[in-house]
Amino acid sequence: MMLRCTIILLSIAAFLQPLRAQYEHLYENWRWAHFTTKSGLPSNTIEGIVETKDRTPWVITPQGLAWYDGYQWKQVVLDTILPDRRIRQALPFKDGLIVNIGGRLWRGNQYGFQRMLLNSKVDSGFVSSICPTDHGTILCSVEYEHVSQLFSIGESSISMIPSPPPGKLFYTRSTIWLLGEGNDAKHHIYRYKDGTFQKVKAETGQPNAIRAIVENSSGVGVLAMDAPKGSIGLWEYRSDSDFKYSATERNQPVRCLDISEKDEVIVAYESGAIHMRIDYRWMNIKPISRQMQNILSVKYRDNGDLWIGTEDGLYLHKRGSSIWSQSQNDFSDVSNVVMELFRSSRGEVWTGTMDGVIVTDIDGRTRHLNTVNGRPLGLITGINEDGNGDIWIVSGAGFKGAYCWDGQSWKHYSFRSKDIGYHKIRKDNSGRLWFLGLGESAEDPAGYILDGRRMLRIDSIYSLPSNRVYAFQQSQEGILWFGTANGLVKISEMRTRIWDRDDLGKNPKVFTLAIDSTGSVWFSTFSALLARITPDDSLEWVWRNDELYNYQQKIWDLVVDSSNILWLATTKGLYSYSNEIWTNYNVRTGDPVRELRVVLPLQENVLVGGHGIGVRSMIRNKNSIPLIVSIMKPMIDQQTVHCSWNVASLWGAIPSEQIETRYKLEDAQWSEWSTIRDIVFSDLESGEHHFLVQAKDSFGNKVVVSNSVSFYVEPPVLMRPIFALPLLGMFIAIIVLLYRYRKAQRINALQILNQRTRIANDLHDEVGSNLASVALISARLLKDESLPDFVREQLSAIRETAAKTSDFLRDIVWYVNPRYDSFMSLETRLREIAGRMLQDQDVRIEMNNTGTADERFVESRRSIILMFKEIIHNIVKHAQASTVIIQCDYSRDEFLLNVKDNGVGFNPETTRYGSGLLSIKRRARETGAELNIRSNLGEGTTITIIFRTNATDL
Numbered sequence: 001m002m003l004r005c006t007i008i009l010l011s012i013a014a015f016l017q018p019l020r021a022q023y024e025h026l027y028e029n030w031r032w033a034h035f036t037t038k039s040g041l042p043s044n045t046i047e048g049i050v051e052t053k054d055r056t057p058w059v060i061t062p063q064g065l066a067w068y069d070g071y072q073w074k075q076v077v078l079d080t081i082l083p084d085r086r087i088r089q090a091l092p093f094k095d096g097l098i099v100n101i102g103g104r105l106w107r108g109n110q111y112g113f114q115r116m117l118l119n120s121k122v123d124s125g126f127v128s129s130i131c132p133t134d135h136g137t138i139l140c141s142v143e144y145e146h147v148s149q150l151f152s153i154g155e156s157s158i159s160m161i162p163s164p165p166p167g168k169l170f171y172t173r174s175t176i177w178l179l180g181e182g183n184d185a186k187h188h189i190y191r192y193k194d195g196t197f198q199k200v201k202a203e204t205g206q207p208n209a210i211r212a213i214v215e216n217s218s219g220v221g222v223l224a225m226d227a228p229k230g231s232i233g234l235w236e237y238r239s240d241s242d243f244k245y246s247a248t249e250r251n252q253p254v255r256c257l258d259i260s261e262k263d264e265v266i267v268a269y270e271s272g273a274i275h276m277r278i279d280y281r282w283m284n285i286k287p288i289s290r291q292m293q294n295i296l297s298v299k300y301r302d303n304g305d306l307w308i309g310t311e312d313g314l315y316l317h318k319r320g321s322s323i324w325s326q327s328q329n330d331f332s333d334v335s336n337v338v339m340e341l342f343r344s345s346r347g348e349v350w351t352g353t354m355d356g357v358i359v360t361d362i363d364g365r366t367r368h369l370n371t372v373n374g375r376p377l378g379l380i381t382g383i384n385e386d387g388n389g390d391i392w393i394v395s396g397a398g399f400k401g402a403y404c405w406d407g408q409s410w411k412h413y414s415f416r417s418k419d420i421g422y423h424k425i426r427k428d429n430s431g432r433l434w435f436l437g438l439g440e441s442a443e444d445p446a447g448y449i450l451d452g453r454r455m456l457r458i459d460s461i462y463s464l465p466s467n468r469v470y471a472f473q474q475s476q477e478g479i480l481w482f483g484t485a486n487g488l489v490k491i492s493e494m495r496t497r498i499w500d501r502d503d504l505g506k507n508p509k510v511f512t513l514a515i516d517s518t519g520s521v522w523f524s525t526f527s528a529l530l531a532r533i534t535p536d537d538s539l540e541w542v543w544r545n546d547e548l549y550n551y552q553q554k555i556w557d558l559v560v561d562s563s564n565i566l567w568l569a570t571t572k573g574l575y576s577y578s579n580e581i582w583t584n585y586n587v588r589t590g591d592p593v594r595e596l597r598v599v600l601p602l603q604e605n606v607l608v609g610g611h612g613i614g615v616r617s618m619i620r621n622k623n624s625i626p627l628i629v630s631i632m633k634p635m636i637d638q639q640t641v642h643c644s645w646n647v648a649s650l651w652g653a654i655p656s657e658q659i660e661t662r663y664k665l666e667d668a669q670w671s672e673w674s675t676i677r678d679i680v681f682s683d684l685e686s687g688e689h690h691f692l693v694q695a696k697d698s699f700g701n702k703v704v705v706s707n708s709v710s711f712y713v714e715p716p717v718l719m720r721p722i723f724a725l726p727l728l729g730m731f732i733a734i735i736v737l738l739y740r741y742r743k744a745q746r747i748n749a750l751q752i753l754n755q756r757t758r759i760a761n762d763l764h765d766e767v768g769s770n771l772a773s774v775a776l777i778s779a780r781l782l783k784d785e786s787l788p789d790f791v792r793e794q795l796s797a798i799r800e801t802a803a804k805t806s807d808f809l810r811d812i813v814w815y816v817n818p819r820y821d822s823f824m825s826l827e828t829r830l831r832e833i834a835g836r837m838l839q840d841q842d843v844r845i846e847m848n849n850t851g852t853a854d855e856r857f858v859e860s861r862r863s864i865i866l867m868f869k870e871i872i873h874n875i876v877k878h879a880q881a882s883t884v885i886i887q888c889d890y891s892r893d894e895f896l897l898n899v900k901d902n903g904v905g906f907n908p909e910t911t912r913y914g915s916g917l918l919s920i921k922r923r924a925r926e927t928g929a930e931l932n933i934r935s936n937l938g939e940g941t942t943i944t945i946i947f948r949t950n951a952t953d954l
Contacts, residue, residue: 033652040073046309049299172215338609352380384425439467483510524555569596644678686715879903
């Protein structure tokens with residue numbers, strides 16, 4: 001009994017396993033693309049999915065329609081004011097869609113929609129369902145208060161369809177269906193064919209019995225019934241057969257379903273269960289992946305891809321093959337563990353596995369060799385070809401020595417009596433083969449060099465820190481590089497250098513290395529570290545356990561191809577580095593190709609091998625997945641700007657959140673590559689700025705996608721035109737007012753000058769001539785000696801008074817007349833006064849000009865003259881001087897008057913000042929001049945007066 005149960009269980013397992021394999025692709029996350037409102041959708045609730053004839057996808061959401069341009073979803077604005085704005089139907093029609101919104105029809109495409117205005121008969125009712133026909137017309141079911149009616153709408157005509165009885169229309173890829181009400185109050189299903197409706201199924205018993213009908217272009221379809229009891233579930237049919245009630249899909253209300261061009265059916269039930277029909281066998285999909293939970297709508301594309309509309313957005317399942325091709329072998333499982341790949345000069349690909357060698361020729365034929373002369377080969381870790389075209393294989397953990405295939409037979413070679421295992425075979429610039437040994441004792445060799453027919457022991461020629469050698473490369477300059485158990489070794493003609501534990505850490509085993517075209521040496525250690533030695537022997541860490549991307553993985557193989565791309569085979573998949581861009585191919589392809597041990601980049605593809613995956617091939621010319629970068633309008637707040645952007649790949653091939661971008665402002669440095677999508681700039685200068693974003697292409701080969709946006713930062717509030725213009729206007733107004741004021745001043749000054757000139761001329765001509773006449777008459781009368789003495793005395797007094805008044809008048813005219821408003825006139829006046837008043841003294845006058853005098857000094861000349869006269873008068877009256885020295889010096893800032901005599905002098909501390917000196921002090925104080933009086937008894941007197949521009953009353 002136990003044996004029978006076991007056999008039954010094994011039989012069921014054997015039967016179920018291939019069934020599950022048929023939908024295993026539904027659980028491969030890399031095949032799914034997810035779209036949400038961040039992708040441009042109006043809502044994350046996807047109620048329906050439609051594709052037009054040009055294969056443009058459209059979605060129906062509670063917030064409206066949107067279409068997909070291959071990168072982003074574009075919302076469509078429908079200018080409708082209907083109370084019921086719910087989209088009841090959206091179906092492909094001609095070059096776009098016909099949409100039923102609230103019982104009214106709209107027609108349009110990506111460029112816009114217009115309301116379809118029908119006749120009064122149709123517009124007075126409520127359009128409950130529509131179906132486009134192959135003839136370019138539209139069938140519609142219109143409901144009135146108690147009845148419904150079918151109409152056919154053409155480009156220029158609308159006609160009523162009298163039969164069959166009206167009902168609800170259903171649209172599939174190739175057929176129009178009608179659930180109509182018969183005369184016997186029974187509901188029948190009709191198919192529209194050749195312009196007429198034909199009954200294909202007996203009554204359903206209820207008016208809303210059909211939930212949905214789906215059909216492919218071959219006429220294979222499925223009908224979902226909600227009633228009556230005993231008919232609930234799925235009915236399957238072909239174009240040439242009647243409806244057949246499904247044997248398994250019964251008694252469950254259906255939420256949505258669809259059928260592919262290969263007759264595959266997916267059904268989402270109201271219970272949440274998901275069933276699929278594959279090869280006409282129904283399967284319950286368990287467990288349900290997260291992408292298929294809360295399904296609201298489904299839609300197959302013509303290529304087999306599947307749209308899934310959920311309450312959490314829209315998913316696209318890409319059924320097409322990945323860029324990886326599978327070469328998993330049909331041999332034993334151990335042969336799917338690949339440790340070496342090599343391409344021979346004849347184009348054959350030799351694969352080293354845990355079960356010998358697999359050789360694939362240029363036609364794709366394979367042969368498996370796991371024994372030689374009856375001896376099992378086991379693990380193969382190294383394969384290479386010598387100059388004669390012979391193939392050599394070695395094993396680091398299997399057989400000792402090496403095997404050689406000369407094209408006819410295999411031959412085993414032992415390099416010493418007690419041979420060891422050899423990890424890899426590498427070729428130097430001269431074509432010699434280097435067999436890298438894994439020595440187990442101090443006497444074991446580090447390996448051998450096949451030089452023609454000679455085998456040269458490596459450690460007998462070169463000094464290495466360990467006889468366990470994992471990697472070898474020779475640079476273009478002839479420098480030898482070794483990866484050993486005790487570090488990295490560089491051997492040149494000049495010297496040997498070792499990077500050991502002190503440089504590489506506690507585990508310095510260098511397992512693989514490669515040299516790029518710049519001369520940099522890339523290597524990895526057993527501690528999952530990646531580093532490079534630059535041409536100047538500097539050590540640069542690239543990946544560390546606690547740094548860059550936190551790659552915690554072991555690197556098993558490094559190869560630089562002919563394009564100078566560095567390829568890495570790691571426990572977490574395939575990576576490459578080119579143009580300073582790292583690429584993770586697990587992210588880019590989504591295919592979980594992990595546990596890699598070896599990589600072989602070829603011109604047309606890249607081969608990888610590893611644990612349990614056999615050999616995978618990635619086609620290089622299919623690596624480029626186009627991207628698009630969209631930059632939102634920057635948000636500007638004074639001098640702070642918030643920039644955000646999105647990036648998308650064609651048909652969601654790469655999840656947007658995994659695409660790395662970088663940005664910069666103007667000519668600044670690019671940021672680091674990252675997945676951030678916004679940045680805030682503070683304290684920006686006012687003016688125009690340019691913000692740029694770049695995205696890596698899908699496989700990081702180079703930067704191919706970029707976008708930019710310009711924005712303008714307004715100047716501070718007070719510097720903006722709205723404020724600057726009034727200020728500028730005010731400034732101009734002030735300038736104009738000042739100009740007019742100065743002009744008025746100049747006019748006024750000119751008028752004053754003219755008035756002064758007139759007054760001076762009048763005083764000189766009228767008063768001066770009268771005084772001169774008085775003086776002349778007095779002088780003439782005094783010549784008459786017959787006049788009495790008292791008369792003569794009066795005449796003398798008159799003549800003297802007239803002379804003094806004439807002098808005073810001369811001074812007044814000189815002050816008033818603007819022609820004397822110059823320092824030259826002042827100098828002349830001072831000389832004249834000094835000459836007249838000091839007739840009996842030796843007088844020297846020195847006038848020095850050290851600059852351009854301020855005109856304000858000219859305006860103060862009256863004070864200067866009066867003070868000068870008072871000084872000269874005191875000299876004449878009190879000094880008894882024989883010599884007087886007068887010095888005048890004027891510049892831009894000051895005017896200096898210095899008068900020195902050799903008279904009797906006085907003591908300033910004991911002498912009481914007379915009215916003359918007091919008058920001088922008073923005038924100096926009033927004009928703000930600096931007065932200095934120096935005198936001693938018997939030593940004369942020196943009076944200095946300095947007039948400055950900061951004087952209070954110049």
